[in-house]
Amino acid sequence: MNKPVSLPVIDPAEPFQEAYQDVVRELIQYLKGGLGDNLHSLYLFGSVARKTAIPEQSNLDIVVITRRPISDKANSVISTIKWRFKRTYPFITDLSFQFGLAHEVMDLSSIFTWGFMLKHCCVCLYGDDLSTRFGEFEPSWEIAKHWNMDVDEWLTIYRRKIAEARTGEEQVKAQQVIAKKLLRASYSLIMHKDKQWIEDPTACGQQFLCYHPDKEIDIQRLGILLSGRLVAKRSVIGVLDDYGQWLVKAYKKTEFKIG
Structure with a gap:
């Protein structure tokens, strides 16, 4: 039987694929402007985060962590971002958003959900990187x-x-x-x-x-x-x-x- 190994962590220093670099930069600016001081941190997960995305086949998967529940106005901002990015960057098949509250992410009960996801499936784009609060995970x-x-x-x-x-x-x-x-x-x-x-x-x-x-x-x-x-x-x-x-x-x- 193989010995347990720590799960791999995505290298945050490795640049995103060229086709997605402008997308990511613009996304950060739009979300910072739309969510203001409620935005705690921002992450990518999925193939764009792993730098294996295929234009016209891959989604853009985003994790947004906020300090407080987002307002109706903020929800409208997210809808506008989805509409704008699909028009401006048609090679992105879809934009998928997941939202979490910072205090819930750090709750002990979230270690195998948020903790695992941020540590091993995401790259932090902006803010206080919560993945650093978690140790490495083993297959379990x-x-x-x-x-x-x-x-x-x-x-x-x-x-x-x-x-x-x-x-x-x-x-x-x-x-x-x-x-x-x-x-x-x-x-x-x-x-x-x-x-x-x-x-x-x-x-x-x-x-x-x-x-x-x-x-x-x-x-x-x-x-x-x-x-x-x-x-x-x-x-x-x-x-x-x-x-x-x-x-x-x-x-x-x-x-x-x-x-």
């Missing part, structure tokens, strides 16, 4: 369950989105999101045994098969959904109902064993 069931015990909720949401998709483009986007979630959740199910940290969804699926080789066909099907290939709705829903529900039960079973 605690991290896996805090990030994936909601897989049943994701299945319900994306099953409906796929069933109700009006265009092939809309369906493919939903397929890719849920396939990525299921592949990463599959690896997280065995992460506490494997003692590694893997982010690439395809690699997650392959490593998972080392422990569950009987699920090879299911992982192959998820790979097809992730690839962007349009698949018949009934086939996609079949994967979610079959493998997705197996995964939900496997999480509950593991939680019962480990706690």
Whole structure:
């Protein structure tokens, strides 16, 4: 069995990809101006933070930490930013915002959610970097369950989105999101045994098969959904109902064993 390793931290000194540098600079200025002294700190996570983003395929994922709950006026500012950036930078597929309050982020109960996310998934863009308040994390069931015990909720949401998709483009986007979630959740199910940290969804699926080789066909099907290939709705829903529900039960079973 592999020895536990500390999870990797994204190098904050490594510059963002050239295509995203102006986007990030402008985003910081807009959020500082729109939120004023309520803005505690600002972070990027996802592929732009990791410097692996692909124009016209990758979202811009932002974490905004405030001192107080944001006002209706601030919500309007966020909506305006989304509209402006989609028009100005069409190669960004979407802007995703997550909000948190500084005192809640630092609460002990948030260590495996906010603590893990800021420490190992984000890069601080502005303000007091709260990731420095947390020590390094090791692959564990605690991290896996805090990030994936909601897989049943994701299945319900994306099953409906796929069933109700009006265009092939809309369906493919939903397929890719849920396939990525299921592949990463599959690896997280065995992460506490494997003692590694893997982010690439395809690699997650392959490593998972080392422990569950009987699920090879299911992982192959998820790979097809992730690839962007349009698949018949009934086939996609079949994967979610079959493998997705197996995964939900496997999480509950593991939680019962480990706690």
